[in-house]
Amino acid sequence: MSSDEKLLIIPIGGLGEIGKNMTAFCYGDDIVVLDSGMAFPEEDMLGIDLVIPDMTYLLDNKDKIRAVVLTHGHEDHIGSLFYLLKHVDVPVYGSRLTLGLVEGRLREYSVQANSLMPVAPGDMIRAGQFEIGFIQVNHSIADALGIYFKTPIGTVVHTGDFKIDQTPVDGKIIDIHKFAELGDQGVLVLLSDSTNAERPGFTKSERTVTEALNEHFRMAKGRIIMTTFASNVLRLQQAISSAYEFGRKVALLGRSMVTVITKAAELGYMTIPDGVLIGVEEINRYPDNQILILTTGSQGEPMAALSRLAFQNHRSMEVHRGDTVLIAATPIPGNERSVGRTIDALMRLGVDVVYERSSGIHVSGHGSQEELKLILNLVRPKFFIPVHGEYRMLKFHGKLANEVGIPKENVFIGENGQVLEFTRETGRVSGKVTAGKIFVDGLGIGDVGNIVMRDRRQLSQDGVLIVVVTLDKQNGLVLDGPDIVSRGFVYVRDADNLINEARRVVKEVLERYQNAPVTEWMPMKSDMRDSLTKYLFTKTGRKPMILPIIMEV
């Protein structure tokens, strides 16, 4: 069998994690990349701004890449495209809204995209030996797509992020007919969204949100301030429609809110009635009950507009008693505390805050167990790869597949970098390529690795203590010092004694090395470090980073 008759599916990111989704599909000499996302840093990734997938495999094979296809415009699917396109010049296919959001992001990184090619549900394109089709799905952003690949040895279907919304707000229901048709024709591999695989039942329709929102608009006596993800174009449309219905003007707060709404409206994904939008500076010209403010900050991010309002340091606006804040988003795991703090701060100002799950103003964009099973039954794949989720979610999704009749050995709970090899009849793990996390910190991409991170962790726990001494390079005599400077260790004014004692410890070491040749200064430094670590730990129970610096004159 020639290698042409093998299909390789390589998850570059998105397995065993929420974020940085990216998958390579390889057939013969052709590679197609599906999505190129980013992830938010975890709490122990100190100082990191964002995380992108390690794309070594793709960059090593960049001559084979024929296309990038995008499922939708969320950051965890498009957020690392700037990096890929910096190194690889290939056409990028996605829906109009997706590409509109991509353009904005690429501009931020000054990356040129030579061919952004808009596609619509039902379109087919060709990339090498792949024929690629796009399927309408429902998600918490408009214009989301499932994608299928026809290869000489069979069809592969990727759902993208999806839910099955029987009554979507924009009327565009997920194309279950297409999934059924593909299933009828025979599908070799299905890759499907596992985010809510732990959740029983069906995810509620977006339409239920409209009703809940209208109820809050009906009740609110003062201004309404609503927050959601800026990318949640559907939810923002619902809010603007409710505002229009109840005679409220709409002001936008936060840069990404302005960017996304402008772009979405420009492309026709949002309908904003004439005269509804006003500037933030105009808010006070209207009575409170004629105002809706849409703001960023649904995750309690300290720098976002909602937190600034809550902690009263927004430059152009204040909240006050009588305002109602609607939080139309669920905290991403890890953000519960910061969201809680924002709610508390708003309540202290006398603001009504609506945030409970029971309020009905937010529903998930991902399908729950019954939806996942329905897609599995419609598509009836020979092989199944749960994607987009932490390990436990993939595992749950795999169990659901077993329940609907896909045998265990045909379900692959994969890992990033694993090479999954399929023929017409067989599927197996055939190897492993480089995969992992690349940290973006400021302007640096990948220059913060394990050593820097370990140092930041130590610095964050107990601070740093620097010992400087100037020695005579002829005879090793102390000419100045030892000077001790510490930061993040103890409050120095209270610790004069401790620092004096530390200086004595250093002096003792110096005496031991008196008249020692320059060659012994390395052991002397490590001796200083050890003696100080021991002394300081006994006295304080802390282990600051200790940096001895020897100057020579």
Added chain:
Amino acid sequence: MSSDEKLLIIPIGGLGEIGKNMTAFCYGDDIVVLDSGMAFPEEDMLGIDLVIPDMTYLLDNKDKIRAVVLTHGHEDHIGSLFYLLKHVDVPVYGSRLTLGLVEGRLREYSVQANSLMPVAPGDMIRAGQFEIGFIQVNHSIADALGIYFKTPIGTVVHTGDFKIDQTPVDGKIIDIHKFAELGDQGVLVLLSDSTNAERPGFTKSERTVTEALNEHFRMAKGRIIMTTFASNVLRLQQAISSAYEFGRKVALLGRSMVTVITKAAELGYMTIPDGVLIGVEEINRYPDNQILILTTGSQGEPMAALSRLAFQNHRSMEVHRGDTVLIAATPIPGNERSVGRTIDALMRLGVDVVYERSSGIHVSGHGSQEELKLILNLVRPKFFIPVHGEYRMLKFHGKLANEVGIPKENVFIGENGQVLEFTRETGRVSGKVTAGKIFVDGLGIGDVGNIVMRDRRQLSQDGVLIVVVTLDKQNGLVLDGPDIVSRGFVYVRDADNLINEARRVVKEVLERYQNAPVTEWMPMKSDMRDSLTKYLFTKTGRKPMILPIIMEV
């Protein structure tokens, strides 16, 4: 009216937060302190081990303190007692289990408690002008108490942490008769637990856990490894009883698990059938289906036994395919990610993990809205202070009080340090005393303040860069340096150029100050700092802490 006729209630900790509960009750020259808890550090409190209340007010008035009374043995109620007792020698009243746990904690801090006085539900004690009574309540630890204070101007009731469990495992139902009786006699002020004030309905009985646990014991084919808070004596008892019923031996993993179970059994709060307990080293002598292991680590704490098992670095034990791990605890907000990581790691090893809320193996120890309303209606207080909760929880609890008929102006949503003053007829906020957080870091209590914390934060984000130069103190000529050392900033081997350029920036500054008198070295240093900050930010987008050090010879 003499000051004798005023009762002051001063929350020292526990309002607007979960943790470090502590309240002072003052009448005339008498102060009684209720609880003395600690809190876990929040994620931005870098390097901090634990947080205790600022007790300045109590230490300033220590001659007036007549007694400490404790509601139960959880850390957020007894964890700062070591600090209070170090400064104040007064009798401490609590149930036997509570005092047993207190003893252990005090020993860790080498603090002597001169009079730990055990009390039981129904007991009354006298402390100054206070007559103090103790009431049986249900909670997730045995021997939990509500406490009431009879003063010349009226009765104050404090629920402690509670739920209303109609079918508790130990048969000791909360003494609703006593609450009713106090209500009949008239209560001036009620303080009540707000933890679950956002939750509708009733909290489930502990007994439902027994049934769910037995079901899992019936199903498990291999070893069972169960984790819960070590202090959750009731849940541990349930597990041991199930183990006994299903013929399993029990081993304990983790220091606090051993300490608490030993103490609870010794005091008679747990019944451990003879021969059930075995040592960890004996596990392998039994078939897998005859083993239950109780372990710490229900919050995904990286150093606890369960995480060590999950990440395969426990020194004396390994988990394997076929094991079932039961996580009988809900993640405390902020711990979701670490718990998730532990579950994922266990699943990767092929272990079955039961953790979902729907599994029924854990229920909350705090009463939900219907229970809170029932207590409010039984006690019928004139004034109400919701305690033990974040601001939004207190606010919700306040609304519940309004719903059952307590007028808004009689409900105090307090803040730590607020002085609430009551007479027979009136209640008001009459002042403010010092209150806040004291950080415990290693052996230091309170020596880490805002400056140290701010430095740690900066260090954690972008690291530190140290510039050392040795100057001739006569003429300011450079004798050695500038040397540059960085940690946590960039990976230095990749950044030679950057560091060389940084050195050039420093040299330019030095040239500008050539021949300058020693008095100008301070401005020179700040000039170095500014120039380097600007240069490094342009090049890297990062702002490391910059420390210029001048040595003189």
